[in-house]
Amino acid sequence: MTIEPVPVHDPADTVWRLLTALLMVRKEEFPALAASFGLNPGAMHALLQLDPEEPQSMSSLAGAWKCDASNVTWLVDRLEEHGLAERRAHPGDRRIRTVALTRKGAKIRSQVEARMYEAPDNLRALSLRDLETLAKILRKIVPEDRSRP
Amino acid sequence: MTIEPVPVHDPADTVWRLLTALLMVRKEEFPALAASFGLNPGAMHALLQLDPEEPQSMSSLAGAWKCDASNVTWLVDRLEEHGLAERRAHPGDRRIRTVALTRKGAKIRSQVEARMYEAPDNLRALSLRDLETLAKILRKIVPEDRSRP
DNA sequence: TATTGTTATACTCTATAACTATA
DNA sequence: TATAGTTATAGAGTATAACAATA
Numbered sequence: 001m002t003i004e005p006v007p008v009h010d011p012a013d014t015v016w017r018l019l020t021a022l023l024m025v026r027k028e029e030f031p032a033l034a035a036s037f038g039l040n041p042g043a044m045h046a047l048l049q050l051d052p053e054e055p056q057s058m059s060s061l062a063g064a065w066k067c068d069a070s071n072v073t074w075l076v077d078r079l080e081e082h083g084l085a086e087r088r089a090h091p092g093d094r095r096i097r098t099v100a101l102t103r104k105g106a107k108i109r110s111q112v113e114a115r116m117y118e119a120p121d122n123l124r125a126l127s128l129r130d131l132e133t134l135a136k137i138l139r140k141i142v143p144e145d146r147s148r149p
Numbered sequence: 150m151t152i153e154p155v156p157v158h159d160p161a162d163t164v165w166r167l168l169t170a171l172l173m174v175r176k177e178e179f180p181a182l183a184a185s186f187g188l189n190p191g192a193m194h195a196l197l198q199l200d201p202e203e204p205q206s207m208s209s210l211a212g213a214w215k216c217d218a219s220n221v222t223w224l225v226d227r228l229e230e231h232g233l234a235e236r237r238a239h240p241g242d243r244r245i246r247t248v249a250l251t252r253k254g255a256k257i258r259s260q261v262e263a264r265m266y267e268a269p270d271n272l273r274a275l276s277l278r279d280l281e282t283l284a285k286i287l288r289k290i291v292p293e294d295r296s297r298p
Numbered sequence: 299t300a301t302t303g304t305t306a307t308a309c310t311c312t313a314t315a316a317c318t319a320t321a
Numbered sequence: 322t323a324t325a326g327t328t329a330t331a332g333a334g335t336a337t338a339a340c341a342a343t344a
Contacts, residue, residue, distance in 0.1 A: 010268070011277060011280040011281060011284065012268035012272050012273040012275070012280055013266055013267060013268045014280075014284050015268065015272060015280050015283045015284050015287065016266055016267070016268035016269070016272055017266050018283075018284060018287040018288065018291050019168060019171065019172060019287065020172070020175075020265070020266065021291045021292075022168065022287065022290070022291055023168060023169070023172045026169075027172075027176060040310075040311075041311095042311070042312085057325080057326095058325070058326060058327095059324085059325060059326080067312070067313085068312070068313050068314075069325080069326065069327085070312080070313070070314080070315095070326085070327075070328080070329095071311080071312055071313070072326085073326070073327060073328085074311075074312080075311095090325095093320080093321075093324095093325085094319080094320055094321085095319065095320045095321065095324065095325045095326070096320095096324095096325060096326085097325080097326065116169070117162055117165055117166050117169065118162060118165070119159070119161035119162045119164065119165035120165070122290040122291075123161050123164060123165055123290060124161040125290060126161070126286065126289065126290060128160060130286045130289070131160040131161055131163075131164050132160060133282060133286060134164045134167075134283070134286055135160065135163050135164050135167060137275065137279045137282060137283055138164065138167040138168065138171065139167065140275065140279070141171070141271040141272060141274060141275060142167050142170045142171055142271075143170075189333075189334075191334070191335085206302080206303095207302070207303060207304095208301090208302065208303080216335070216336085217335070217336050217337075218302080218303065218304085219303085219304075219305080219335085219336070219337080219338095220334080220335055220336070221303085222303070222304060222305085223334075223335080224334095242301095242302085242343080242344075243302095243342080243343060243344085244301065244302040244303070244342070244343045244344065245301095245302065245303085245343095246302080246303065
């Protein structure tokens with residue numbers, strides 16, 4: 001005797017399943033994408049969260065990246081080795097070091113984003129009408145800034 | 150002078166950005182979900198890809214999990230420690246060891262899936278009409294089996 | 299001899315604890 | 322004394338290479 005799984009009736013869960021299935025493939029591509037730029041996934045994630053305009057302190061990065069300060073040191077070292085970021089002095093407090101994207105870092109970052117946000121073929125196969133319907137509905141629940149990281 | 154990013158015009162890319170933003174939060178929850186079952190993310194991933202019905206050889210798992218055979222040994226050791234999977238002899242070839250989910254493994258696996266496929270609150274906030282529209286469109290491009298892993 | 303899986307070992311990434319320099 | 326960041330060190334997870342058993 002086999003225990004059958006309880007069927008999903010909740011429409012939100014149904015949509016969630018469909019979305020997860022759609023995204024799963026891309027998620028697995030991330031490490032390869034990072035590697036294609038000579039970075040490990042952690043450093044790539046860090047690169048994407050660095051703001052080209054606003055240098056941040058090491059400690060605030062530890063908060064943003066949800067990792068230990070010593071790991072921030074290590075990750076920023078990796079980015080510096082690739083010439084993608086640089087440590088700078090803080091004007092008011094000589095204990096603080098800020099991290100800023102270099103010109104090259106900003107360029108690579110936007111290249112990576114372009115690759116990440118390239119829609120997969122199956123999505124591209126939808127009609128313009130369907131795509132616009134999707135966008136309209138999704139915009140109701142996705143804050144504008146989160147859709148343009 | 151700052152170089153402005155090229156605006157995204159392609160409607161498929163726009164939708165893709167929205168979808169990615171929506172899924173990002175959940176993706177970050179995965180390690181915590183794994184930890185709540187006493188597993189590391191790798192072992193959890195492995196558990197989810199083990200078929201309750203079909204035992205698989207170690208080498209085929211290395212292919213499926215995209216990792217080295219020695220790592221399969223390590224991961225299956227972890228699952229066995231928790232009583233979630235077990236090695237079995239292959240009837241025809243004594244070199245081969247197959248890996249099968251235990252009864253407990255199948256149970257935990259479906260619990261994990263239930264947690265993973267629970268829609269987040271913002272999705273739940275959509276109207277039934279919107280959810281049905283989403284499901285209808287997404288089903289055009291998501292193969293039925295991929296939406297029910 | 300070739301293949302399957304394990305063991306021995308090394309490397310990568312992350313964390314904790316001790317340390318340096320500023321405040 | 323407290324805080325920011327680094328360095329020293331340890332641990333988890335993954336890979337490569339050598340090995341034992343079987344084909």
